[in-house]
Amino acid sequence: MPQLQIKKSSKQYDVCIVGSGAGGGMAAYTLANAGVKVLLLEAGPMYDPAKNVTQLKWPYESPRRGASTPLRHFGDFDAAYGGWELDGEPYTKKDGTKFDWFRARMLGGRTNHWGRISLRFGPKDFKHKSIDGLGDDWPISYEDVAPYYDKVDKLIGVFGSVENLPNEPDGIFLPPPKPRLHELFIKDAATSIGIPVIPSRLSILTKPLENNSKRGGCFYCSQCNRGCQVYADFSSSSVLVKPAMETGNVDVIANAMAREVLTNDEGLATGVSYVSKDDMQEYVVNAKIVVLAASACESARLMLNSKSKQHPNGVGNSSNVVGKYLHDSTGASMGGILPKLVGRKRYNEDGVGGMHVYTPWWLDNKKLDFPRGYHIEYWGGMGMPGYGFGFGMQNTNGKYPGRDGKQKPAGGYGASLKDDYRYFYGATFGMAGRGEAIAREDNYCEIDPNVVDKYGIPVLRFHYNWSDYEVKQAKHMKETFAEIIDKMGGVVTWGQGSADNDYGLEAPGRIIHEVGTARMGDDKKKSALNKFNQAHDCKNLFVVDGAPFVSQADKNPTWTILALSMRASEYMIDELKKQNI
Amino acid sequence: MDRRKYLKSLALGTAGAGLLIQQSCGPKESAAAGPVENKFTIDRTKEELIRENKLASEKFFDEHEMKTITVLADIIIPKDDVSGSASEAGVPDFIEFIVKDMPRYQTPIRGGIKWLDLQCMRRYDGDFASLPSDKQIEMVEEIAYPERAKPEMQPGVNFFNTMRDLTACGFFTSKIGIADLGYEGNKPNQWDGVPQEVLDQYGVKYDQRTLDIAVKFNA
Numbered sequence: 001m002p003q004l005q006i007k008k009s010s011k012q013y014d015v016c017i018v019g020s021g022a023g024g025g026m027a028a029y030t031l032a033n034a035g036v037k038v039l040l041l042e043a044g045p046m047y048d049p050a051k052n053v054t055q056l057k058w059p060y061e062s063p064r065r066g067a068s069t070p071l072r073h074f075g076d077f078d079a080a081y082g083g084w085e086l087d088g089e090p091y092t093k094k095d096g097t098k099f100d101w102f103r104a105r106m107l108g109g110r111t112n113h114w115g116r117i118s119l120r121f122g123p124k125d126f127k128h129k130s131i132d133g134l135g136d137d138w139p140i141s142y143e144d145v146a147p148y149y150d151k152v153d154k155l156i157g158v159f160g161s162v163e164n165l166p167n168e169p170d171g172i173f174l175p176p177p178k179p180r181l182h183e184l185f186i187k188d189a190a191t192s193i194g195i196p197v198i199p200s201r202l203s204i205l206t207k208p209l210e211n212n213s214k215r216g217g218c219f220y221c222s223q224c225n226r227g228c229q230v231y232a233d234f235s236s237s238s239v240l241v242k243p244a245m246e247t248g249n250v251d252v253i254a255n256a257m258a259r260e261v262l263t264n265d266e267g268l269a270t271g272v273s274y275v276s277k278d279d280m281q282e283y284v285v286n287a288k289i290v291v292l293a294a295s296a297c298e299s300a301r302l303m304l305n306s307k308s309k310q311h312p313n314g315v316g317n318s319s320n321v322v323g324k325y326l327h328d329s330t331g332a333s334m335g336g337i338l339p340k341l342v343g344r345k346r347y348n349e350d351g352v353g354g355m356h357v358y359t360p361w362w363l364d365n366k367k368l369d370f371p372r373g374y375h376i377e378y379w380g381g382m383g384m385p386g387y388g389f390g391f392g393m394q395n396t397n398g399k400y401p402g403r404d405g406k407q408k409p410a411g412g413y414g415a416s417l418k419d420d421y422r423y424f425y426g427a428t429f430g431m432a433g434r435g436e437a438i439a440r441e442d443n444y445c446e447i448d449p450n451v452v453d454k455y456g457i458p459v460l461r462f463h464y465n466w467s468d469y470e471v472k473q474a475k476h477m478k479e480t481f482a483e484i485i486d487k488m489g490g491v492v493t494w495g496q497g498s499a500d501n502d503y504g505l506e507a508p509g510r511i512i513h514e515v516g517t518a519r520m521g522d523d524k525k526k527s528a529l530n531k532f533n534q535a536h537d538c539k540n541l542f543v544v545d546g547a548p549f550v551s552q553a554d555k556n557p558t559w560t561i562l563a564l565s566m567r568a569s570e571y572m573i574d575e576l577k578k579q580n581i
Numbered sequence: 582m583d584r585r586k587y588l589k590s591l592a593l594g595t596a597g598a599g600l601l602i603q604q605s606c607g608p609k610e611s612a613a614a615g616p617v618e619n620k621f622t623i624d625r626t627k628e629e630l631i632r633e634n635k636l637a638s639e640k641f642f643d644e645h646e647m648k649t650i651t652v653l654a655d656i657i658i659p660k661d662d663v664s665g666s667a668s669e670a671g672v673p674d675f676i677e678f679i680v681k682d683m684p685r686y687q688t689p690i691r692g693g694i695k696w697l698d699l700q701c702m703r704r705y706d707g708d709f710a711s712l713p714s715d716k717q718i719e720m721v722e723e724i725a726y727p728e729r730a731k732p733e734m735q736p737g738v739n740f741f742n743t744m745r746d747l748t749a750c751g752f753f754t755s756k757i758g759i760a761d762l763g764y765e766g767n768k769p770n771q772w773d774g775v776p777q778e779v780l781d782q783y784g785v786k787y788d789q790r791t792l793d794i795a796v797k798f799n800a
Binding site: 045052053054056057058059060061062063064065066067069071072076077081159161174175176177178179180181184185188199206207219220221222223340344345346347348349350351352382383384385386387388389390391392393394398409410411412413414415417418419421422425 | 621622623624626627628629632633636656657658659661663671675678679682683721725726727728729741742745746749750751753754755756758759761762763764765766767768769770771772773774775776778779782783785787791792794795796797
C-alpha cells in the first residue's frame with residue numbers, strides 16, 4: 001500500500017469556495033441563502049470573535065502587554081492569526097525587488113485585521129484610463145456595481161455622511177460618531193487650508209441593524225481589530241460565514257490548504273484538491289463550480305499551479321495575465337505631538353475602532369506631477385496603553401516645558417520622569433496616506449520553479465518596483481501632512497521623508513491592499529476573467545477576492561470585493577438555474 | 582434609555598452580548614486550544630500555547646541580574662503620592678519575560694548590567710546593586726541624561742534608555758500603572774462626543790451639521 005493516499009469525497013457540492021475572507025464569505029452567504037449547496041475550504045482554524053476573545057481585556061492579561069509575536073504579527077490582542085512570514089510557507093522575491101505579503105490563516109481571513117474602512121469606488125475609479133491614459137478601464141462601470149454596494153451597505157452596515165462628492169459615492173449610512181478632540185483640531189486645521197475632513201465610513205454598527213437580531217450595536221471600546229463579541233463590526237466569520245452555515249447549506253472544512261483546481265478533459269473545473277493540516281493527508285472534493293477567494297496572490301498561485309493539457313499555463317490563464325498587474329496601495333505616514341494637549345483632562349474617548357473623520361482625495365491631477373490620488377487616515381488621543389507605551393521619552397521630555405513650566409534635560413529618572421508620562425499622555429497623533437498605484441504588467445507574482453512549501457506546493461515569487469508616480473505621490477503626502485501639522489500647532493516627531501528614502505513610501509505589499517492578479521476584462525487576450533468574475537477559459541471557475549481588480553483606486557478594496565462577490569454569486573445562481581454551468 | 586439600562590440591554594439583548602459578562606470570569610479553555618495547558622484569559626491558538634508554555638519554562642536572568650534590574654526599575658519609577666513603584670507593579674518579571682520573548686533585548690541588557698557593574702567596581706569598589714543608594718544615584722546621573730552625558734558613558738546611556746523604556750512600559754501597562762495614568766476606557770459605553778467642559782477649555786465646538794448627523798443616544 002502506498003504511503004500517500006488521496007481521499008476522495010463522494011459528496012457532490014454545487015459550489016466549492018476556497019477562502020473565507022470578504023470575497024469567500026460573501027459568496028458563501030449569497031449562494032447558501034439561494035439554496036445552493038456550498039463547501040467552504042479554509043486554510044486556517046475556525047474562529048468566532050464571541051468565543052476567541054481578546055476584546056475588553058487589559059494589557060497585563062498578555063505577558064508581553066500586547067506586543068507582536070511571530071504567530072500574531074499585529075500583537076497579542078489582535079484578532080488575526082498570521083503575519084508577514086508563516087512557518088513552513090515561504091515566498092520569494094526576484095531581482096532584488098521587495099514585496100511583503102501578509103497572510104491570516106483563519107476563518108474570516110484578513111477581515112480579522114483591517115480598519116473597517118468601507119469606501120465605494122467612484123465612477124472615475126472604474127474608467128481611469130479614459131481619464132489619464134494609464135492602466136486600463138474596468139469592463140464595468142459604477143452603475144453596474146452601485147446596486148450591489150447598496151445591498152452590501154444594508155446587509156453589513158456602514159456609518160458615514162452624505163457629502164455629494166463627485167468620486168466618493170455616498171452609501172446607505174448609519175449615523176457617524178462625533179469627532180474626538182484631536183480630530184476636531186485636525187479638521188479645523190486641514191479645512192482652513194482647503195483639505196476636506198469628513199466623517200469616516202466604517203463598517204461598524206453605531207445603531208443595531210434593523211431585521212438583524214444576531215448582531216448588537218457598537219459599545220465604543222475602540223477595539224474592532226480584536227474582533228467584536230456582539231458582532232457590531234464587520235468580519236467575515238461572524239457576519240457572513242456564521243449565518244451562511246445556519247442555512248444548513250454550507251459545510252466548512254477548516255485547516256484545508258488548497259493545492260490545485262482540478263479540471264477534466266473539456267477543461268472544466270471538477271473540484272479542488274487540498275491537504276489537511278490536521279492529518280497531512282490529501283483530499284479531493286467535487287463541485288459544479290469552483291470559486292477562488294484565497295486572496296489576490298493566493299488565488300493566482302492556485303490558478304498557476306493548476307496545470308493540465310487543456311490549461312498548460314494554469315487554469316484560466318490562456319491570456320498569460322494571471323499574477324501580473326499586481327498592485328498594492330501606496331502608503332506614507334507622519335506623526336507628532338500637539339503641545340496644547342499635554343496635561344489634558346481624562347475621559348473615555350475610545351470611540352469606535354478607528355478614526356471618526358478622514359480626508360477623501362480632493363485635488364485635480366491636471367495640476368499635479370503624479371497621477372491618481374490618496375485618502376488620509378488619522379489617529380491619536382488617550383488610547384489604552386500597551387507594549388511600546390512610553391518608549392523614547394528622552395526624545396520628548398527635553399523638548400517641551402514640563403508641568404511646572406520649566407524646561408528639563410531630556411531623559412531622566414524618578415518621580416519627575418514618572419510624572420512626564422502622565423503629562424504627555426494623549427498628546428500624540430499621526431496620519432497616513434493610502435493612495436492608488438498604477439497597475440503594471442511588470443509588477444507580478446509567479447511560481448518560483450525552485451521552491452515548495454511544507455505541503456509540497458510550489459510557492460510564489462514576487463517582482464515589484466514602485467515607479468516615479470508612486471514616489472511623487474508619497475512626496476505630496478508628506479508635504480500635505482507637514483502642512484496640516486503646522487497649521488494645527490503640532491510638532492512633527494517622526495515620519496519626515498526625503499528623496500533618500502522615497503519619502504517614506506512603504507514597501508509594496510505593506511498596506512495589505514494588493515489586487516489585480518487575475519484581472520477582469522472584455523478582451524480574452526488581456527484579461528483572465530469576464531465582467532462577472534468568471535474565467536474566460538473555464539466557465540465554471542470564478543475568482544471573487546481582490547484578484548479581479550483592474551485598478552485599485554484611492555480607496556480600501558474590501559467594500560468592492562464584497563459587492564463584486566455578491567454580484568458574481570447572483571450571476572452563478574442565475575447560470576445554475578439556466579443550466580449554463 | 583439611561584446608560585445603566587443600555588448596557589444591561591447590550592449584555593442581554595443580543596446573542597453574543599452575554600459573553601460580556603462571561604469574559605470577566607477567570608481563565609477558560611480557548612476553543613482553538615485543544616489539550617495544551619491554557620492559563621490565559623485571552624484567546625490563544627494551539628501554536629501560541631505551545632510557544633507560551635515553552636517561554637514560561639525558561640529562565641534568562643540570574644539572581645544578581647534580577648536584583649540589579651529591580652533596583653534600576655525602582656529608581657526609574659519610584660513610589661510617589663499617586664501610585665506604587667515599578668517593582669510593586671511587577672516590572673522586573675515583565676522584563677524577564679520580554680527578553681525571552683524578544684531575544685534582541687538579551688545581549689543589550691545582560692551586557693549593560695556588566696558594563697554598569699564594572700563602572701561601579703572601578704568607582705566605588707562594589708557592584709551597582711550592592712552600593713548605598715546615594716552612590717547608585719550618583720552613577721545613574723551619569724547615564725540618565727543622553728544630551729549631557731560624557732561620551733565615554735554612551736554604552737550606559739543606551740542601556741539606561743532601554744531600561745527606561747521597558748520599565749515605563751511595564752509599569753503603565755500594569756493595573757496600578759493604568760489607574761495612575763487615568764485611562765478611563767476599555768469598557769462598554771456610549772461615545773457622545775468630547776465633554777462640554779473640555780470643549781470649553783480649548784475653545785472649540787461641534788458645528789451644527791456635525792451635531793445634526795451624528796449618532797444620538799437617548800439620555
